[in-house]
Amino acid sequence: GGEGVAAFLAAAEAAPLLRAMALLFPMSLAVQVSLALIARRMQFHSETRWTLAAELTAAAAAIWAAFDGWGAWATILQQYAGAAILLGGLGWAVGYRPRFRFVWHKLKGLLGYSFGNLGADLANFIAFQGPLVVITRVLGVATGGAFSLAGRVTDIPNQVLLSGLMSVLFPTFSSVADDPERKRKALLAAAGGTTAVLAPLMFGMWALAEPITVIVLGARWHWLWPSLGLLAVSKALMSPCGSFIPFMKGMGRGGLLWWFAAGRATITVAATAGGAILGGLYGATVALVLVAAVITLAYSLTVFRVAGVRAREGLAAAAVPLLLAAMMGGSVRAALAPTQHLVGSPFIACVLLIPLGGLLYAGLFLAFGDRALREVVMQALRRGRR
Numbered sequence: 001g002g003e004g005v006a007a008f009l010a011a012a013e014a015a016p017l018l019r020a021m022a023l024l025f026p027m028s029l030a031v032q033v034s035l036a037l038i039a040r041r042m043q044f045h046s047e048t049r050w051t052l053a054a055e056l057t058a059a060a061a062a063i064w065a066a067f068d069g070w071g072a073w074a075t076i077l078q079q080y081a082g083a084a085i086l087l088g089g090l091g092w093a094v095g096y097r098p099r100f101r102f103v104w105h106k107l108k109g110l111l112g113y114s115f116g117n118l119g120a121d122l123a124n125f126i127a128f129q130g131p132l133v134v135i136t137r138v139l140g141v142a143t144g145g146a147f148s149l150a151g152r153v154t155d156i157p158n159q160v161l162l163s164g165l166m167s168v169l170f171p172t173f174s175s176v177a178d179d180p181e182r183k184r185k186a187l188l189a190a191a192g193g194t195t196a197v198l199a200p201l202m203f204g205m206w207a208l209a210e211p212i213t214v215i216v217l218g219a220r221w222h223w224l225w226p227s228l229g230l231l232a233v234s235k236a237l238m239s240p241c242g243s244f245i246p247f248m249k250g251m252g253r254g255g256l257l258w259w260f261a262a263g264r265a266t267i268t269v270a271a272t273a274g275g276a277i278l279g280g281l282y283g284a285t286v287a288l289v290l291v292a293a294v295i296t297l298a299y300s301l302t303v304f305r306v307a308g309v310r311a312r313e314g315l316a317a318a319a320v321p322l323l324l325a326a327m328m329g330g331s332v333r334a335a336l337a338p339t340q341h342l343v344g345s346p347f348i349a350c351v352l353l354i355p356l357g358g359l360l361y362a363g364l365f366l367a368f369g370d371r372a373l374r375e376v377v378m379q380a381l382r383r384g385r386r
Helices: 004-009 012-020 026-039 044-067 073-094 104-139 141-175 180-207 209-217 218-236 239-251 254-307 311-343 346-368 371-384
Strands: none
Touching: 012 073, 026 044, 026 073, 026 311, 044 073, 073 311, 104 141, 104 180, 104 239, 104 254, 141 180, 141 209, 141 218, 141 239, 141 254, 180 218, 180 239, 180 254, 180 311, 209 218, 209 311, 209 346, 218 254, 218 311, 239 254, 239 311, 254 311, 311 346
């Protein structure tokens, strides 16, 4: 089937690579069992340790292979090395030993809960990866590669912060599912806290998109910075949603989560296609920003209703840090050109403006952020220093 998938992506030369990646799917599924056990036991230090080891080892293997002339196969080696280390390391940490035996009565009890979550995860996968497929088919492999590159850069804050956060939130929400007041407070704190941490990072990346593109990707990619900045904005607007998926799973609302994820995937793919046809890569990323705003609003209203939170109260918890982050980003963006002109270096400009933006956001947050939300963020930061 590798040839068919490669033809669909308009990249026939990638067929051998796609066939080689087939075994990654069962390996990734096996890793998910260990991750679920870690979340259940709250052993997140094991996940952090083995994930770090897997990422560093896999990156080192890929770099060696690239210098040795492996070409695109270096990325295949990277994927398999990382997956193998995670599978073995996490399995050892939690004592998971897969066996070729099904316990049918337990499986039957899990199917109803799992199908909704599985469908939602598949739909979310399409929403995340669908734009890349559409852009590759409409604008070509080279433009698709550029879009993927920009996406990887803007995904760094999410990968660093959200992956661990979502693992913690799921068991937390599950434990308060039967207590309406604790459930309401937990969701408000999680939605506001997630936004307060992620939104300034993403708006800061938007503000400094031009020098970041040159520093990270090189001067030949300078043309990509507007699209990279717009991708950062789209992810900033989606930052309140980082707590919504674990909340809906924790409440056992997989069916509703599936329908919403399916709608999100459909809208995202359609909007990206329209934007790419009308405005190229820039048009596609503009479309993603508009979709992010609509999806976040609709998702927020749906989740707040499930949690018994008033729409006005819930939207305020997420909107205040989002607006403060946008104000900070706008100020840093305005200061970028004169700073670069003064120091003559994009790197030095970033070194100066990043702490300035952090101080500005901290001041705005302390002045205008909700008191309860400030306490949540401060507690999280204190725990992080321990």
